[in-house]
Amino acid sequence: MSVSVPRIPLPLPLRVVVAKPGLDGHDRGAKVVARALRDAGVEVIYTGLHQSPRQIADVAVQEDADGIGLSVLSGAHMTLFAALLEELRRRRAEDITVFGGGIIPDADIRPLLDLGVAAVFTPGTPTRDIVGWVSTRLRTGGRPAAGQETL
């Protein structure tokens, strides 16, 4: 006699990589966002400083991340976001949502969005807004909703 166990569709936590690309060493924003996401139930992978876009893409793919948050304060954002998106394209991992923040002039936000960055959070953005965005946007744009996965 077989016993059938009902499958309980548990919601899977979001997995987000928070990364510091390039040479900038200021990690306060990244660490605050990482912690706020964790407190909200997101599984956060923090890469540490001085990561190349290639390293970040590797980690995101290995960790089966739903999203990558980049923090850039050094003015090198156009180069770094573009490079990361390219690395994800090469790995056919474009379903990983890229977002970020830092010191980014208003005039650069549209070009970043046009490149494929999903959102840019600049100084003064409440942390809860970032968490809210991540939990809404990645849920709909990322992995399949709970209950639809096959074993």
Next chain:
Amino acid sequence: MDEARTGESGQLIDVVYGPGAVEGWDAAEKLGEPGGYPFTRGVYPSMYRGRPWTMRQYAGFGTAVESNARYKQLIANGTTGLSVAFDLPTQMGYDSDAVLAHGEVGKVGVAIDSIDDMRVLFGGIPLDRVSTSMTINAPAAVLLLLYQLVAEEQGVPAGRLTGTVQNDVLKEYIARGTYIFPPKPSLRLTADIFAYCGAEIPKWNTISISGYHMAEAGASPAQEIAFTLADGIEYVRTALAAGMDVDDFAPRLSFFFVARTTLLEEVAKFRAARRIWARVMREEFGAKNPKSLMLRFHTQTAGVQLTAQQPEVNLVRVAVQGLAAVLGGTQSLHTNSFDEAIALPTDRSARLALRSQQVLAYETDVTATVDPFAGSYAVEAMTDVVEEEITALIARVEELGGAVAAIERGFQKAEIEDSAYRIARETDSGERVVVGVNRFRLETEEPYEPLRVDPAIEAQQIERLAKLRAWRCGERVGDALTAVRRAAGGSGNVLYPMKEALAAGATVGEVCGTLREVWGTYVPGDTY
């Protein structure tokens, strides 16, 4: 009765302070005279009546040509000391053509790859007539030697050079991130710089032991001072272990703190810091020279308190922060530009920042008398309270085995990140008011056109590197780097062979790369 009010260090602030705050209090013991132990009131007897603070505005971007122009402008506008900002590749010991430098060249400071660039940076600026502070840490020795070499070309002997290199690698591990080598060889290099300057550049401030960056990372005033003084203690122990006499190098140690808008607590903080350091140097290290006991410091107004929203409001914040630093007895001051949260300063915003200091110096009366808050019930009480808090935190670092041991456990970083998170939550909830951001907001912000660094800069630097490689003698450079490698693996002072290499045209990246080969790179433990 309104609800409790706490200060930035978590301490309660009384609605009213009274004579009880200074009851049973011996002013001679607690304060001393200005310029006398324990220096609570200031490091010099007449402070700004005798000697104004140096107006030292941090600046640098693009190539040496642009930065040289900005320095000349600042000098013409009344700056009394230069302060060099280097780009991230330079700060991390990479050349402008390194793979990791791509996109970063000239963005946060000036790109310096070699003596060619350094010569242009100070072209037309007589190095015997300016004092120059260089914000450079892991590669501090490299930039210091380049400065000395350029001075030699100008005919200025090293004995006449005045200035500072930040050279504080411990705070890099804690809060700033431009570290290269692991702690042990980094401290050896620091000791080599102390010894080299003692012998060759005696008027140079060998280190600027910093708390500013910790504060920017989220540290409370008590944490800022405690972790900085704990780093200072580690540097003193390092120099003593290397065989130096405390009174030989301690007079040339200097410090660097932040000034926040919470003026009363900031003034208390500076006074407590002086008192504690004087006591540590005398009691723990037995320093005899009064100069060894003086906490001389530079201050920068808190960048992290400035907003991108309604940026002109930052002019007001900077004025209050600058006032806090002056009332706190700083020796040198940088005031941020109002567009700080948006981009590097424009010519105009840089000039306005300098004018803020000039108003404080020439139009107010706060410079007319020393430590005007002495004897104030509130400020003396606050000084005592923050002193206790700082002393307790230093003790915790000591319990862990000192600053390096604590860093390796991630102690300071964790404490600071807790503060940062608390501040973020308080700002989110509105408990902590930020004008223009969570209260008194505008429906639509006025557009602001920020300074842009010309992206052609990177290509220009790469071209300059090609020119450098053309004139220099490759063999001479190679031999010199071999000598650096040998010295790094041994116990001799590495600065002497480094100077030879740089004079021969070795690049910043080549010298640091050689040291990396011998000493390795630091790998922090805070990833997860």
